[in-house]
Amino acid sequence: MTISPQEAGRVVEARSVSKSYGPVRALHEVSITVRPGAVHALVGENGAGKSTLAKVLAGIEPPSSGAISLGGVPYVPRDRAEAKRRGVNMVPQQLSLVGELSLVENYLVVGSRPFVNRRSARSLLAATLDRARVEVDLDAPTASLTHSHRQLGEIVVALAEGAHTLILDEPTASLGPLEVGGLFEHLRSLCELGTAIVLITHRLDEVRQVADDLTVLSHGLEVHHGSATGLRPTEIARLMVGELPELAPRAARTRGAVTLRAEAVVAQSTRDARLDGVDLAVHAGEVVGLAGVAGSGQNLLLDVLAGFVPPRSGTVTLEGSRTVTITGSRASTAAAERGGATASTLRAAGLAWIPEDRRDAVVPTMSLRENLAVYSSSRGRRADARSRPQGSDDVSAPADRLAAFDVRPPRPELLAAGLSGGNQQKLLAARELGAAKTPNAVLAYGPTQGLDLRAAQAIRERLVDLAADGAAVLVASHDLEEVLGVADRVVVMFGGRIVADLPIAEATTERLGRAMAGLPADDTPRPAISEEPAP
Amino acid sequence: MRLVRALDRRRWVLTGAVVVSIILIAGALIVFAGADPLLGLQGLVDGVSSSPYRIGEVLVGAVPIGIVALTLIPALRAGVFSVGAEGQIVVGAIFATAAVFAVNRMLDGGAPALLLWVAGFVAGAVGGGLMALLPAFLTVRWRVNEILSTLLLNYLAAGFLGWTLRTWLATDAETATPQSDELPDAASLPSLIPGTRAHWGVLLVVVLAVVFLVWQRSAASTRLSVFASRPKLALRLGATRSRTVYSTMLVSGLGAGVVGWIQVAGVNDRLLSSVSGGVGFSGIAVALLGALAPIGIVAAALFFSALSAGAVGMQSATGTVPSSIAEVIKGVLLMGVACIAAYQRQPAAVVAPAEPVVADAPDGPDAPGPIATAEAEEARA
Ligand SMILES: Nc1ncnc2c1ncn2[C@@H]1O[C@H](COP(=O)(O)OP(=O)(O)OP(=O)(O)O)[C@@H](O)[C@H]1O
Numbered sequence: 001m002t003i004s005p006q007e008a009g010r011v012v013e014a015r016s017v018s019k020s021y022g023p024v025r026a027l028h029e030v031s032i033t034v035r036p037g038a039v040h041a042l043v044g045e046n047g048a049g050k051s052t053l054a055k056v057l058a059g060i061e062p063p064s065s066g067a068i069s070l071g072g073v074p075y076v077p078r079d080r081a082e083a084k085r086r087g088v089n090m091v092p093q094q095l096s097l098v099g100e101l102s103l104v105e106n107y108l109v110v111g112s113r114p115f116v117n118r119r120s121a122r123s124l125l126a127a128t129l130d131r132a133r134v135e136v137d138l139d140a141p142t143a144s145l146t147h148s149h150r151q152l153g154e155i156v157v158a159l160a161e162g163a164h165t166l167i168l169d170e171p172t173a174s175l176g177p178l179e180v181g182g183l184f185e186h187l188r189s190l191c192e193l194g195t196a197i198v199l200i201t202h203r204l205d206e207v208r209q210v211a212d213d214l215t216v217l218s219h220g221l222e223v224h225h226g227s228a229t230g231l232r233p234t235e236i237a238r239l240m241v242g243e244l245p246e247l248a249p250r251a252a253r254t255r256g257a258v259t260l261r262a263e264a265v266v267a268q269s270t271r272d273a274r275l276d277g278v279d280l281a282v283h284a285g286e287v288v289g290l291a292g293v294a295g296s297g298q299n300l301l302l303d304v305l306a307g308f309v310p311p312r313s314g315t316v317t318l319e320g321s322r323t324v325t326i327t328g329s330r331a332s333t334a335a336a337e338r339g340g341a342t343a344s345t346l347r348a349a350g351l352a353w354i355p356e357d358r359r360d361a362v363v364p365t366m367s368l369r370e371n372l373a374v375y376s377s378s379r380g381r382r383a384d385a386r387s388r389p390q391g392s393d394d395v396s397a398p399a400d401r402l403a404a405f406d407v408r409p410p411r412p413e414l415l416a417a418g419l420s421g422g423n424q425q426k427l428l429a430a431r432e433l434g435a436a437k438t439p440n441a442v443l444a445y446g447p448t449q450g451l452d453l454r455a456a457q458a459i460r461e462r463l464v465d466l467a468a469d470g471a472a473v474l475v476a477s478h479d480l481e482e483v484l485g486v487a488d489r490v491v492v493m494f495g496g497r498i499v500a501d502l503p504i505a506e507a508t509t510e511r512l513g514r515a516m517a518g519l520p521a522d523d524t525p526r527p528a529i530s531e532e533p534a535p
Numbered sequence: 536m537r538l539v540r541a542l543d544r545r546r547w548v549l550t551g552a553v554v555v556s557i558i559l560i561a562g563a564l565i566v567f568a569g570a571d572p573l574l575g576l577q578g579l580v581d582g583v584s585s586s587p588y589r590i591g592e593v594l595v596g597a598v599p600i601g602i603v604a605l606t607l608i609p610a611l612r613a614g615v616f617s618v619g620a621e622g623q624i625v626v627g628a629i630f631a632t633a634a635v636f637a638v639n640r641m642l643d644g645g646a647p648a649l650l651l652w653v654a655g656f657v658a659g660a661v662g663g664g665l666m667a668l669l670p671a672f673l674t675v676r677w678r679v680n681e682i683l684s685t686l687l688l689n690y691l692a693a694g695f696l697g698w699t700l701r702t703w704l705a706t707d708a709e710t711a712t713p714q715s716d717e718l719p720d721a722a723s724l725p726s727l728i729p730g731t732r733a734h735w736g737v738l739l740v741v742v743l744a745v746v747f748l749v750w751q752r753s754a755a756s757t758r759l760s761v762f763a764s765r766p767k768l769a770l771r772l773g774a775t776r777s778r779t780v781y782s783t784m785l786v787s788g789l790g791a792g793v794v795g796w797i798q799v800a801g802v803n804d805r806l807l808s809s810v811s812g813g814v815g816f817s818g819i820a821v822a823l824l825g826a827l828a829p830i831g832i833v834a835a836a837l838f839f840s841a842l843s844a845g846a847v848g849m850q851s852a853t854g855t856v857p858s859s860i861a862e863v864i865k866g867v868l869l870m871g872v873a874c875i876a877a878y879q880r881q882p883a884a885v886v887a888p889a890e891p892v893v894a895d896a897p898d899g900p901d902a903p904g905p906i907a908t909a910e911a912e913e914a915r916a
């Protein structure tokens with residue numbers, strides 16, 4: 001690939017960059033060259049320093065030492081705004097959209113343009129969305145969008161801002177295959193126009209799919225760089241984390257009685273998402289996968305099952321040492337409040353919860369220890385805590401628990417904000433899945449998002465182990481592979497209904513794909529949805 | 536840890552810069568008013584400490600501010616920004632005054648002091664509490680912004696007070712300003728230090744400070760912090776929106792209502808139209824200045840009160856510097872504190888000892904405030 005002189009003026013080159021956070025050495029003498037017109041994949045295990053390198057390049061964090069140049073001249077951005085002016089932009093791992101504002105308003109807020117025109121901003125964003133072949137509501141407050149739409153929105157705002165070097169920190173962690181496909185096509189077309197793209201990802205097939213160059217980080221060190229073409233995912237994986245342990249063969253499990261049950265649940269959330277009479281039973285000792293394209297209602301179903309959203313009608317039941325039942329009623333504020341009360345009753349009855357957005361459940365301003373023990377501050381816990389012997393439950397040996405889930409660094413006194421994205425996800429898993437007492441039921445949305453291969457495998461095994469110990473596990477994801485990796489049975493949602501329920505042996509990608517797209521299971525040309533009687 | 540020390544050092548530098556700029560601004564203002572800064576300073580110090588009476592005045596001024604600020608801790612920690620203390624003080628004072636007169640009349644003027652105190656205390660608390668439950672209800676039921684509703688209710692309370700002092704609680708005597716009859720002697724709070732106006736309310740501040748010191752380590756306190764930043768997780772802890780808003784606003788309302796009683800029974804001996812006198816707003820400022828930590832709040836309340844008392848001394852010493860210089864200095868101080876707080880939010884500050892010695896600022900690095908719909912996914916700031 002030849003580089004025109006104009007393009008040579010835009011090469012971003014970091015030489016021996018180091019960055020320490022107090023005693024933590026996040027980057028050590030790392031070098032990287034980002035060239036125009038190519039996708040540069042940046043991979044490495046959780047906490048390897050990928051986000052830190054990205055932040056240094058984008059002017060968000062100053063390096064402790066080392067030099068960066070842009071087109072051969074020194075490049076020392078004081079802040080993100082200056083980096084943007086120089087043409088380097090970044091979509092951070094932790095999304096930064098303002099929740100109260102729509103995407104258009106967010107775009108207007110971040111820009112440094114002297115004059116803003118709402119109408120032209122809107123059409124610019126709409127055109128960008130169009131090119132990436134995705135649909136996101138431009139005018140709704142971003143807080144009301146789904147997690148994946150917020151992720152897409154953040155990317156689209158950055159794309160619309162226009163940059164010659166664009167850094168995307170795990171842009172695909174919460175996206176489904178359809179959205180990823182459109183996004184990558186758009187990225188490739190940007191590359192053809194001479195944009196340089198840095199892509200941080202844990203999905204190695206994506207590296208093979210779009211990347212030209214590859215840099216591998218490990219423990220803050222650069223362990224490999226070179227061309228990405230021709231590398232197989234397994235080779236990249238070996239570069240990243242060494243040999244992966246063999247997947248343990250699936251132990252036979254006995255399916256017990258129904259633990260978690262939804263019956264004819266009808267619910268409506270803020271915007272388009274709704275449930276239209278959902279029946280679902282998860283048995284003890286079973287892992288059920290919940291698949292569906294974004295916006296099919298999986299989010300809402302999990303929110304109803306966790307007790308956050310009261311159903312309009314229908315019932316949700318959790319069997320355990322005692323049975324908790326939520327019965328639908330007219331949705332009103334009062335009912336929503338009662339819904340809140342049920343979330344804590346369900347938790348007390350042994351419901352573990354890993355939300356789609358880990359930031360709903362991890363408190364960054366609290367230490368790791370406090371995050372692990374947060375449920376000990378539940379209402380009404382004090383009375384029974386006093387009668388029980390001390391240290392029997394969650395609070396015991398937080399360091400051991402962190403180590404068991406491979407949270408790095410496993411220092412209980414560290415604030416959660418100091419963990420890398422993937423390690424925050426492990427922290428969440430350590431709290432929800434690592435308690436001494438096996439939960440009765442587990443609700444997990446994308447439990448392995450943002451995790452490296454080894455950690456993802458560990459979490460999958462943990463979920464299966466919990467099922468073997470008698471928990472009823474429900475795993476939802478946009479990522480079919482994540483579902484297929486753990487599930488004994490796959491349930492597909494479309495348009496707020498369950499449209500397929502297949503044992504894992506019959507759950508071929510083809511059949512699931514048809515169901516997820518709302519097509520009937522067999523080949524008769526008859527839409528599955530409109531045939532169902534209206535409720 | 537080296538980083539922590541470096542951060543601490545920079546924080547001290549920043550704090551020093553704030554203090555120096557306050558001194559410079561105050562000095563400039565004094566010179567501008569045509570006075571000698573050293574003479575002004577002398578007047579300030581004298582105004583605060585030249586006699587036991589003056590020290591007593593500082594305490595008297597710090598009591599209402601301190602109580603309001605301390606009882607605001609839970610609300611501010613939960614991100615419920617109630618600015619209604621002014622109105623709650625007013626209503627508490629009206630209730631307390633009316634209750635004292637009513638009890639006294641019922642016993643034909645022979646009511647024992649203890650009974651009158653209890654009546655005033657309880658009635659004040661009830662008045663302030665009711666005044667706080669109204670905006671809490673509006674917030675929970677119809678999502679009316681609590682800053683707006685509490686602010687507007689302050690005007691309603693002020694209007695109600697004016698009407699009260701001209702009608703059912705008005706004194707028969709000829710007075711320059713509207714006021715009530717003087718309270719029966721038995722109803723007024725005994726003074727704590729003889730020869731000063733410092734009353735037993737001082738002890739209440741000490742008690743409240745201890746109570747909140749203990750409370751800070753409780754599960755309830757953790758729940759409120761979680762509620763402020765992670766509403767969904769808070770639901771799993773049992774901290775629903777209605778429960779949190781009602782309970783925290785009630786606590787601040789009770790405190791402000793009791794302040795209303797204290798101002799009537801301990802300071803003015805009658806209900807005046809100036810009963811709240813900006814104490815409600817100073818209380819919020821002091822709570823933030825004290826970083827929501829009880830000790831910090833008590834210190835900040837004393838400081839605010841001393842500044843006001845000292846400025847009066849300065850005015851009389853120099854003759855030209857208006858005592859409102861205290862308000863300017865408080866304003867500059869608050870801005871300085873805001874700067875320090877903003878600085879502390881730097882992401883580099885994440886390596887810190889786990890046990891917070893001083894409470895966190897009201898909102899953490901990425902706390903978007905309470906947008907706690909169970910349904911709405913969390914907004915990110
Ligand atoms: N603000 C911070 N304070 C202290 N330590 C930090 C901070 N940010 C990152 N670190 C540490 O730096 C290291 C690298 O973090 P970084 O976020 O770059 O990892 P990453 O490669 O992006 O991992 P992931 O795949 O999990 O996102 C980690 O050990 C992390 O704990």
Ligand SMILES: [Mg+2]
Nearest residue numbers: 051093420421
């Ligand atoms: Mg990262």
